[in-house]
Amino acid sequence: GAVVSQHPSWVICKSGTSVKIECRSLDFQATTMFWYRQFPKQSLMLMATSNEGSKATYEQGVEKDKFLINHASLTLSTLTVTSAHPEDSSFYICSACPPLAGYNEQFFGPGTRLTVL
Amino acid sequence: LAKTTQPISMDSYEGQEVNITCSHNNIATNDYITWYQQFPSQGPRFIIQGYKTKVTNEVASLFIPADRKSSTLSLPRVSLSDTAVYYCLVVGNNAGNMLTFGGGTRLMVKP
Numbered sequence: 065g066a067v068v069s070q071h072p073s074w075v076i077c078k079s080g081t082s083v084k085i086e087c088r089s090l091d092f093q094a095t096t097m098f099w100y101r102q103f104p105k106q107s108l109m110l111m112a113t114s115n116e117g118s119k120a121t122y123e124q125g126v127e128k129d130k131f132l133i134n135h136a137s138l139t140l141s142t143l144t145v146t147s148a149h150p151e152d153s154s155f156y157i158c159s160a161c162p163p164l165a166g167y168n169e170q171f172f173g174p175g176t177r178l179t180v181l
Numbered sequence: 182l183a184k185t186t187q188p189i190s191m192d193s194y195e196g197q198e199v200n201i202t203c204s205h206n207n208i209a210t211n212d213y214i215t216w217y218q219q220f221p222s223q224g225p226r227f228i229i230q231g232y233k234t235k236v237t238n239e240v241a242s243l244f245i246p247a248d249r250k251s252s253t254l255s256l257p258r259v260s261l262s263d264t265a266v267y268y269c270l271v272v273g274n275n276a277g278n279m280l281t282f283g284g285g286t287r288l289m290v291k292p
Contacts, residue, residue, distance in 0.1 A: 100282075107282045107284050108225070108268075108282040109282075110281065159224070159280070169227050170280060171227070172225045173224050175224050
């Protein structure tokens with residue numbers, strides 16, 4: 065089946081620094097990838113839709129200048145949390161949908177745990 | 182986007198059948214019903230998807246009545262490893278549609 069990877073799986077950083085998270089589709093090309101954030105004991109919240117070759121589409125309330133998304137190729141999207149603060153600590157998950165999927169079956173990455181000190 | 186409503190939590194015992202019901206009163210004609218499973222600190226995993234009546238795969242069955250305003254995920258003979266959060270979503274049948282997750286159902290399987 066389709067595989068989506070994320071790197072790193074966890075990261076600890078100091079407040080004020082920037083952190084980059086990579087999302088890769090390993091065996092398929094994805095023109096669209098999605099980024100989610102999940103706080104403990106809560107559901108996934110869609111942050112943005114990452115489009116290859118164009119600007120990301122951000123959900124209401126998500127700061128595009130703080131969460132920079134770059135969809136550099138058909139297999140890679142990156143999320144950069146700029147000037148991270150403790151309230152940005154969360155579980156970040158990406159997903160992608162194979163373009164020829166008969167249904168809208170999305171494949172999720174394993175997630176990246178970000179802790180900002 | 183159709184909103185879904187599920188029980189917040191359910192308890193079960195090993196070997197029992199578990200049925201999780203989801204309501205989606207505002208489902209659109211071209212929406213499919215999809216269920217995902219999520220373990221702690223992992224990304225969600227696709228379980229099953231259907232449009233109407235019944236769908237069965239190697240891990241679950243999905244029952245959808247004629248009016249499609251609800252659906253039931255059935256997990257046969259659960260084990261401890263089925264302890265997870267189960268999400269019901271309704272999604273348009275186009276590749277690349279974004280998913281909107283509701284609260285999910287936290288299933289606890291006890292020995």
